Amino acid sequence: MSIKHSQKLALAAVTAVMVSAPAVKADGFDLSPEQPNRVHVERSGPAAKAIPDGFRFVTPGTFTVAVSPGGPPLATYATDAKTVVGADPEYASAIAETLGLKLELVPVAWADWPLGLTSGKYDAVISNVGVTEQRKEKFDFSTYRKGLHGFFVKSDSQVKSIVEPKDAAGLRIIVGAGTNQERILLKWSDQDVSAGLKPIELQYYDDDAASLVALQSGRADVIVQPHAQLVFIAERDKNIRRVGTLSAGWPDRSDVAITTRKGSGLADALSLATNELIRDGAYAKILARWRLSEEALPASETNPPGLPKF
Template sequence: MSRNTVKTGVSVALAATTLLGLAACSDPGASAAGSGTPASSSSSSGVKTFNLSPQQDRVKATVDKAAAALVPDAIKKDGKLTVAVSPFAAPLAVYATDNKTPVGNEVDIAVALAESLGLEAEIVPTAWADWPLGVDSGKYEAVLSNVTVTEERKLKFDFASYRDDKLGFYAAAGSAITKVETAPDVAGKRVIVGSGTNQESILLRWDEENKKNGLKPVEFQYYDDDSASQLALASGRADLTFGPNATAAFKAASDAKTKLVGLVDGGWPLKASIAAATKKDNGFAVAAAAGLNHLIQDGTYARILDRWGLSAEAVKKSEVNPAGLPKK
């Protein structure tokens, strides 16, 4: 998970994994099981049920020969692509109901990317903090784990982008609030945000702008427990939550108790990219971007994001080493 948004992301992720009874850690591999089980379904109440079983029946990808030809020999010699994921935040990656198989958007993208390059994905669960050393040492050939591109990280790793880094404003489903796009939209609002996070920094800047323009200040609310923050929102003691969109979107779709009212770039006012991280200068990032663009062009990519509720974070094109967030 991007460390620019990790504090609120962790609390939401832990709540999701607790709710789903997901735990334990093991290396499950990454072969897709063709069970015919749908990725998700919606009820009349608007609640979306996601398929978190080991049997995923993933969207299949076709090989792009031109992209496959770009894969360095050192990587393709064994026919496998070793990809690290951090299975602790739905819908990005979590353990399935068997408590050992990683499932989620990042896993699906990794499997499809490998297939587009004529390789078999070998998914390796890892703690988020451990991926840099794993890539540097050659243990992982790629990492798909909600990693935000930064200029500092680009000094040590190469990247191929596959999602926009988005933060989301969410209100209670019955709230009269329908739109949050700019600073005036949060004036006088009671907003739950993670302390010390990138989203708090953005909200502080918006609040300062509002106060300079004579608008009401934001009432900042902080909760260590996600259940408490959700209760505050549901009871009307808070107006909005502001945090990583992916996990909040999953929760909103899963219980229909909240609604998305605004998206903000994770690096506001700069755009931030989520990307596959690879070893610096080994050539694989170019192949990865080519494979991802094949998935984008043939519609596989869009179907994967849709099945996990992440269409709002789709990119039109994968880029090698896109502009990263500046050093702080």
């Protein structure tokens, strides 16, 4: 049997496992609809009082939040295939409780949230939305997590740490075509070459299954994807590990934020609510429960600098 044919069979096997196995199955993550260990908080007077008198919620007394169930650990369907669970839904629940409101989660396709928000279908979007200067023209933002990509390698890899461009010189790195991480790594490679080091070799695959096969087979050294996705895969597969993180706004920080309608007045109250969660420790507990402590912010900001237009 040829090597190429063997690789095809291996890819087919991995793909079959990924398709047939429950997408939510992974040790260490509670993806039950009941969520018995969900973090709960008390109402915060200052945050609730910061809601403008003229603001009208979609449903009185309820915080209506759109979320895209794109995958664990951020947001996915629970084992009952209908309840949305994950880090973002739990954070939305804590924000609602801080404001003294009930929570209604509205599952939406990622592409649909901007129109739904501007048309008033929901009060906010909590779905891993990154702050960008272009989005700030239409929306307000209250930050709640760092926007991070992760460097992950095979568990037995000789690569120990990737912090700066020189650490990646000469490595074969899997990255998505047209992504922000590809743009950053191309700049890293240019810096390495200018410093007399080897360039980074970027590799592109059609899907996660092909990428993971390439990593495990030794055809690639590193995979770079949004950090949360790889955290879940590492817990599920037990054969990859993190060796570094990369800010989505490298060399600057880029944050993920609650998104609200421009000028609605709700953003400051949501930033206050997040800062209350940070101070009382609930914020750290939520991130730790979903293995995302590396993405913790020291404080929430309203409409901070975002990714520039490219």
